[in-house]
Amino acid sequence: MSSLRCIAKHPAISLIESSTTLNELKQIHTQLLVNSLLNDHHLLGQFVASIALHNPNNLYYSNHVLSQCPNPTLFTFNSMIRAYSKSSTPHKSFHFYKRILRSDDNLSPDNYTFNFLVRTCAQLSARETGPSVHCAVVKHGFENDPHIQSGLIFMYAELGWLSSCHQVFGEIPEPDVVCQTAIVSACAKCGDVGFARELFDKMPQRDPIAWNAMIAGYAQCGKSREALNLFHLMQMEGVKVNQVCMVSVLSACSHLGALDQGRWAHAYIERNKLPMTLTLGTALIDMYAKCGDMNKAMEVFWGMSEKNVYTWSSAMSGLTMNGFGKKCLELFSLMKQDGIHPNEVTFVSVLRGCSVVGLVDEGREHFDSMRRVYGLEPQLEHYGCMVDLYSRAGRLDEALNFINSMPIKPHAGAWGALLNACRMYKNRELGELASRKIVELEAKNHGAYVLLSNIYADSKNWDAVSNVREIMKAKGVRKLPGCxxxxxxxxxxxxxxxxxxxxxxxxxxxxxxxxxxxxxxxxxxxxxxxxxxxxxxxxxxxxxxxxxxxxxxxxxxxxxxxxxxxxxxxxxxxxxxxxxxxxxxxxxxxxxxxxxxxxxxxxxxxxxxxxxxxx
DNA sequence: CTAGGGTTAG
Known part of the structure; x- marks a missing residue:
């Protein structure tokens, strides 16, 4: 085995790459120790890097092995930074950056280091660290590295700083297709799809990723029609369509509720044998759910061999939206049995499911479990769901108590759930309170006025109805035209x-x-x-x-x-x-x-x- | 031996 030491990729490294459990890693580690292979600093560093790169769930184990490594190389540190940039604790990347700067071996950060650090900043969306890393990039003379340039554009886009994106892009003498795509995507992400399209149209060469970026840009900002139009143009131009692109196409169909087009997209995926990735499957479930075909959505769901929290949450949300609260709750149990950790989004569906079914106590238990069991801090949406849960069950006083005991300021949605119940249960007094609160928060909330006026109309209080109408006129409250x-x-x-x-x-x-x-x-x-x-x-x-x-x-x-x-x-x-x-x-x-x-x-x-x- | 642009749920 020792004769293999000089080969770039030690067989143990291949094993690490394919191992998923901590036990497997430990076994390999022991094996290497037994064979005294880890006295080789180079191999030890590679070992650490491999765990970091291929076992992102076991980063603490990389740290553990690293602590036994006397003089890690720049490669090892870079790998750790890269791994952490993609983890749930990206800020820990900086720990390794500091170790590079402080190292006894006179290590100094290279282009890889900065590329990974820029990705960390993008992940963090932290307002200070991004620009200071950018400064360090310039200071170390890497501002002409195209990898880092596209990374900086991506980072500033994540921060929402479109002008900084433009500035970075403007300083590139001859931006390649990657940087051009990055700026198109950045403009779309930051709300300027029109300009994104101008840049896209001006690109001398557009590869499939550039097309996807533009289609995704439209889909993400709600311009679903434009997304589909561009997709059709893409096909007419004979550009190769892949599964990533179809995710955006399906997303556009979801928003439109365009079942026929969604079905067509599904057929297209199968006809062209595009790989059914986790993301694509999830997008399909979401499309069928949002188009009201829950049977088909669940058919896709059960057919998927691998499911993550997005997959489960999409199905659960679809079920509640379509009125299958009980099935949503059943799915939640199965999800936990499957060992998938619910997140904030999952709980929105869980609470809505309870609400639809009328399971007040169970809903309350789930709500409490968010913090207690899963370490999730309830957000405004969850409070809103709880108000709806009590309200819908006719427990309006409890709903009001719940609002009054919220640790954060109740939003219009929380009062809106109560107001909606006041209409259902014809509670004029509470309805007035709720709508007054909503209008305080959102002076032009059309729905609040309408519900209040409906409450008055139900009790045949026509003076009050016309009074509400006068107030609306005076305040210039406009409703969206129905469509x-x-x-x-x-x-x-x-x-x-x-x-x-x-x-x-x-x-x-x-x-x-x-x-x-x-x-x-x-x-x-x-x-x-x-x-x-x-x-x-x-x-x-x-x-x-x-x-x-x-x-x-x-x-x-x-x-x-x-x-x-x-x-x-x-x-x-x-x-x-x-x-x-x-x-x-x-x-x-x-x-x-x-x-x-x-x-x-x-x-x-x-x-x-x-x-x-x-x- | 490590890097770049496009994708999913409320």
Whole structure:
């Protein structure tokens, strides 16, 4: 075995690279000690580096071995910095940087050192360390290293300092495609997608990664249509599409709720045999979940051989969003059995699941376990979920107590959950309090006014209703115009409230009349009171036909084959009247109607909705 | 023997 000492890669190193458990590492370590191989400083350093690079979960073991290493080399230190830059405690990289500077062997940091340190700073998003590392880069004369340059752009983008990105980029005489892509990505990340696109269009050569960066940029800032358009352009130009790109494409489909396009993307992945990575599988689950096809989402989920916390959380969030609170909680148990550690995001779904199912005590236990068992500090979202949990169960006083005992200042969302319950349980007094608090926090929160006015309308207090309306006018509170989208054969049809510009509007109008006729026959009386002032106020239109999702449903009925569910994505929450009407339509027309509003899904079937009337 | 740009959940 000792004859192998001179070979660059010792067989033990290969073993380390493939070992995942601490025990395996310890065995190799013992083996090396037995063979006296670790007296060789070079091999010991390589051993430390290999553990660090290939066993990121066992970094403390690298530290342990390193402590037995009398004179680590620069290579060893660099490897430790690199490993820590990717760990959950990136700041520890600096410990090794200091050791380089203080070393007895007169080590001095090299281009590798700084490259890794820059990545550490990006990871840290720390406002001071980034620029000081940048200074050190200049001081040591590495500012012309292209690896470090692209790293600096990435780092400043993570900090949100777009002008610094531009400055670094501007000082590169002939930036290569990597640095050009980095600046495109930085602009998109920092909110200037328009400029990112200009730079992208000006790139003399665009490789697949550059395309992906631009598509991802669009997807991340919510410009999903642009993301898909660029993806189609990419295909027309014959650029090779890979699995990373498809993650962004699926993400765009998720946001749009575009099931047809999402299905197409899935088929494309299979047709082109793109590797089904963990990330890609997770993106697929998210796409199906956000498009309302939870069966398919779970099919993908169960088919995945490896799942991480993102995968589980995506599935769990999809289940609660689609009204399967109980299944979400079951999945949470399985996840823990699988040894996956939940994080803050996971708990949002857990608490929402409890809320939907009405498990107040269990929810409380999960909430308490966040800190006690998992060391997770509850965030505003979790407090909001707890308020919703109590509120939904009708325990409004407990909800209020919970808000009042929050260690952080309650946000509009917490009061909003209470206000929503006040509408459900017709509690005028508490509703007034909640909406006053919301307006204090967000003077132009349209939803708060609407819910309050609905509470007044329910108690037929019309003076108060018009008073709220006056206040809104005085404060210039504007609501977002309602908009519903549905996809027919992959083509997206958008319906804005009151907009009659659709080429088939005549047919739609006929169908709206037919709906109206059947509803009346079924004994439906338009609930006109709340319509006086609704989530989607529209004064001039006929009360029954005004809201965008009704128009979209009518269009769905005339353009989708019988038996095909109508899938609608709405930018606002569904109003009471539309909810009632949609339930009826699902029965009268024997049609499944799936509406994604801004918070959750409503699956309407046989006159019932999956939300059971609380949303 | 170590490096660069693009990807997922609330």
């Amino acid at each position: 519903s989208v549905l996809e027919i054969d992959g083509e997206v049809h958008e319906f804005l409230v009151g907009d009659k510009s659709h080429p088939r509007y005549n047919e739609i109008e006929l169908m709206l009349g037919e709906i109206s006729r059947r509803l009346k026959l079924a004994g439906y009386v338009a609930n006109t009171n709340p319509v006086l002032f609704d989530i989607e106020e529209e004064e001039k239109e006929d009360a029954l036909c005004q809201h965008s999702e009704k128009v979209a449903i009518a269009f769905g009925l005339i353009s989708l084959r019988e038996g095909m569910p109508i899938r609608i994505v709405k930018n606002l929450r569904v109003c009471w009247d539309c909810h009632d009407v949609t339930k009826l339509i699902s029965r009268l027309f024997n049609r499944e109607i799936i509406v994604r509003d801004r918070n959750r899904f409503h699956h309407f079937k046989d006159g019932e909705c999956s939300c059971k009337g609380y949303w």
